[in-house]
Amino acid sequence: MNWETVCGGLSAEERFCTSVEVSGVEYDSRRVGRGSVFVAMRGDATDGNRYIEAAIAQGAAAVVTDSRLAYEQLRREHAEVGAALVGRGRRALAEVSSEVMGHPERDLALSGVTGTNGKTTTAFLLEAMLRSVGRTCVLIGTIETHVGDEVRVSPHTTPESRDVLEIFENGVRVGATEAVMEMSSHALEQERVWGLPVDVAMFTNLTQDHLDYHGTMEKYFAAKARVFEGVGAPPPRVAVINSDDPYGKRLIVGNRASQLMTYGLEPMSGDYRAEEITLHAGETRFIFKTPNGDAPVRSSLTGRVNVYNLLAASCAALARGLTLEEIVAGAASGAQVPGRFEVVPSSNNLTVVVDYAHTDDALRNLISLARELVKERGGKVITLFGCGGDRDKTKRPRMGRAAGEGSDLVVLTSDNPRSEDPTTIIEEALAGVRETATKCIVEQDRAAAIEIAIRAARVGDIVLLAGKGHEKIQILRDGTVPFDDVAVAAGVLKEIG
Secondary structure: OEHHHHHHOOOOOEEEOOOOEOOEEEOOHHHOOOOEEEEEOEOOOOEHHHHHHHHHHOOOOEEEEOOHHHHHHHHHHOOOOEEEEOOOHHHHHHHHHHHHOOOHHHHOEEEEEEOOOOHHHHHHHHHHHHHHOOOOEEEEOOOEEEEOOEEEEOOOOOOOHHHHHHHHHHHHHOOOOEEEEEOOHHHHHOOOOOOOOEEEEEEOOOOOOOHHHHOOHHHHHHHHHHHHHOOOOOOOOEEEEEOOOHHHHHHHHOOOOOEEEEEEOOOOOOOEEEEEEEEEOOEEEEEEEEOOEEEEEEEOOOOHHHHHHHHHHHHHHHHOOOOHHHHHHHHHHOOOOOOOOEEOOOOOOOEEEEEOOOOHHHHHHHHHHHHHHHOOOOOOEEEEEOOOOOOOOOHHHHHHHHHHHHOOEEEEOOOOOOOOOHHHHHHHHHHHHOOOOOEEEEOOOHHHHHHHHHHOOOOOOEEEEEOOOOOOEEEEOOEEEEOOHHHHHHHHHHHHO
16 A cells, blocks of 8 residues: 555644555554554653654654654655654554554444443453354453454453454454454543444443542543544444443433433333343343343343343344344353353362452442352352552552451452552551451462462352452562462362362
8 A cells, every 4th residue: 555545544744755655554663564654652651753763674664653853853864764743643543554454444333342340241242142143243352352253362451553453354354244342441541442433332330440540530431431422433323321320320411322222220220121130150030121122131140240231232232233032042142251250160069259350349249249149058258359559549448348348258468469569559458358347367479368268168158259350460560470360269179179
């Protein structure tokens, strides 16, 4: 593709076009090859403009920069290289990537899900429903990326726009017609989803998280709300919103989508509701009430929170043209989501559950579900958790209080301390546990803590290993090490015999 053609789709302040041909786009100079467009943009951690010379040395045919100084230098010293000056580097990355890759986003019907909790499960459920009627899908989320039948590890919840569009391009190549994406608040704020035309947008809920980045709940909410306004694209055709959530109610009032679908569990809340709910370990049943008829839904997912996730996915599936009967079949076929109330296999009748819950609200919901499941057996709830380092510190005592209020025993340990001292993190969370009368055991070593929690359990109890879920690593000050809650727990259960 000629660089001048690419410039035609770019919102540039100035352009310096040559007759060079371009064959790809990169924002990491280490990945640049001959014919690449290198997008040099200022980021939170580094400035890509520092690597322009390295990119040209590796064969970059054109450079897009958000630095006037770098642009002027390019014109003076590299007349053979195409150049463009832009005001917003991330927007330019999306525009160039889309143009060079042939606009794959136009060939996919995109469903985006945002919210604090439930994004991953809702995305998995919707994909399962779409696949159950024979549609080929792309899924981009926290745990995995799916391109048709291919499963890839996801490095980020929402990647940079260039990487999203490459995944879309891969999907179109294998016949995909649908895309399902988790859209994080960071990605929406940073415009990593710039220009993506969202057909169906879903909102699950909003509780305190990521205030280390956003600063206030209002700014956090404003970032989430952007998907319903359109990020460099028109507003979504359909908005699917949890009307039981206070922030969901605000989105409903300000809705700009052509069609609004509200869902909830509270009486008279939402046009789409769940009634006659029955919850058991490994099974959830309810009647899906809709303006156009009712249907009995059964899923192998567990708990009230998953009723909300099933409602959100079912509404989105309806918006994507599935019938009630197809949704019922798709919900029943949905597989276990890794690290989301994942029961560790055991031969000794001890129940150990791994879950990603890493906010006080998610932890409270998880413990509430466990309490409901052990009630008939008179069992106890043993909760192990930690708090992440280099993240919102204000939620640490809140998580401690949530754990203490609902559990019979708390085991407080390390999560991903990152650059922080794990002892300091634990002390801040312990302050919340101490506000309750619940016994708490502190063990910084997570593997040892898991063993303590499991060995404290008896048949009829539930042990909750919260915070890391699907993660297979632990991020420490000195680096990253392999760590898998499921594998560690399985080892302890085998040893107990």
